[in-house]
Amino acid sequence: MRRARRRSLAAGTLIAALLFVVGSLAIAQTQRYPDKPTGISIFSSPIEAFDNRDPTQIRFGQLEFRGGLVLVSKSRAFGGFSGIHLDAQGTRLLGVTDKGSWLSGRIVYRVGRPARIADAEMAPILGRDSKPLAARGWYDVEALAQDDDGKFYVGIERVEKIVRFDVGRDGLTARGDPITVPADFKTFTRNRSLECLAVPPKGASHAGALIAVTEQSLDAAGNLRAYVIKGDDVTRFSVKRSGEFDVTDCAILPPADLLLLERRYSLASSLGMRIRRIPLATIKAGAVVDGPPLIKADLAHQIDNMEGIAVHRNARGETIITLVSDDNFSPVQRNLLLQFALVGD
Numbered sequence: 001m002r003r004a005r006r007r008s009l010a011a012g013t014l015i016a017a018l019l020f021v022v023g024s025l026a027i028a029q030t031q032r033y034p035d036k037p038t039g040i041s042i043f044s045s046p047i048e049a050f051d052n053r054d055p056t057q058i059r060f061g062q063l064e065f066r067g068g069l070v071l072v073s074k075s076r077a078f079g080g081f082s083g084i085h086l087d088a089q090g091t092r093l094l095g096v097t098d099k100g101s102w103l104s105g106r107i108v109y110r111v112g113r114p115a116r117i118a119d120a121e122m123a124p125i126l127g128r129d130s131k132p133l134a135a136r137g138w139y140d141v142e143a144l145a146q147d148d149d150g151k152f153y154v155g156i157e158r159v160e161k162i163v164r165f166d167v168g169r170d171g172l173t174a175r176g177d178p179i180t181v182p183a184d185f186k187t188f189t190r191n192r193s194l195e196c197l198a199v200p201p202k203g204a205s206h207a208g209a210l211i212a213v214t215e216q217s218l219d220a221a222g223n224l225r226a227y228v229i230k231g232d233d234v235t236r237f238s239v240k241r242s243g244e245f246d247v248t249d250c251a252i253l254p255p256a257d258l259l260l261l262e263r264r265y266s267l268a269s270s271l272g273m274r275i276r277r278i279p280l281a282t283i284k285a286g287a288v289v290d291g292p293p294l295i296k297a298d299l300a301h302q303i304d305n306m307e308g309i310a311v312h313r314n315a316r317g318e319t320i321i322t323l324v325s326d327d328n329f330s331p332v333q334r335n336l337l338l339q340f341a342l343v344g345d
Contacts, residue, residue, distance in 0.1 A: 033097075038122055042120045044070070047336070061293060066320065067112075077101045077122045078122065080097040080328060081324045081335060083096040083142065083197075083249060084309070085310055090313075092106060101125060102125055114339055148199070153210060162210065182227060188214060194215075198251055201252065212226065213226040216247075238289070240288055240289065244269060246264070252311065259275055260276045261306060271304075273297045273303045274296045275294045295340070304327065304335075305328065310322045318341045319341065320341055322337065
């Protein structure tokens with residue numbers, strides 16, 4: 001029975017990985033963003049257990065599973081979530097999609113577990129001219145970060161831009177202002193570039209600067225190219241690449257660490273997810289930084305194409321890590337929201 005079960009799991013893993021690759025390659029190039037801010041309904045199905053084999057297990061590495069949701073909407077713009085930010089209470093959500101839309105909403109909790117998304121709204125991400133960035137080809141939005149002044153930054157692949165927005169003042173109608181980026185951004189590997197943006201808070205190493213890490217744009221040693229950007233001051237460093245994992249997002253874990261969300265997929269190794277913890281103090285010019293994983297998961301767990309990460313503290317003082325997935329607007333993938341508590345600190 002155990003051998004048959006293992007064979008069944010292996011076959012299921014292979015099929016799921018194949019569907020993931022096929023779904024990713026089959027994305028329609030249609031632009032999926034609303035014409036204006038539009039309220040939408042999101043239907044939520046609970047994920048009660050993270051481990052598909054053992055629903056009683058809640059501890060995974062240094063994290064404890066606190067619940068999740070499968071999210072579905074009839075809105076054509078819904079999906080492709082590649083970056084997420086939560087407010088200090090973990091209630092207000094702001095996300096971006098890789099087709100150039102904002103998503104805002106409110107996470108409703110029930111007994112400490114996410115139960116649904118209320119008050120959801122989507123809108124086109126706008127440029128200086130009040131026209132959608134996607135309409136000019138700046139649609140592949142892959143990263144989202146907020147600074148201490150409340151300004152939001154989005155990273156856009158293919159065109160290698162970072163654009164700043166005052167969402168706090170203007171809401172989802174905020175117009176983007178591109179910031180100056182290093183000239184060598186133009187040398188990134190196409191569609192393997194800006195995936196991670198984070199801003200360390202006051203008192204931390206590199207406070208107020210933008211940390212940017214590429215998905216799979218490699219240096220001469222085969223590691224991930226990365227930057228600290230503060231005005232005209234640019235520090236270049238690298239992130240150790242290992243296990244065929246590529247960076248999909250990042251967030252600051254106060255007071256002193258950078259969390260890297262990573263993804264791996266292939267027919268040989270299946271779909272995988274990892275979160276690494278990198279001390280901010282190790283980021284220096286020319287350094288190759290690395291850190292231990294908080295969690296590793298594969299298709300034996302409730303994961304998909306995990307692309308967004310956010311950190312907040314709940315009312316009990318626990319550090320909560322929220323993840324979202326990018327379904328690539330594919331019928332064979334899912335939009336997931338997962339939450340974990342950091343318990344192995």
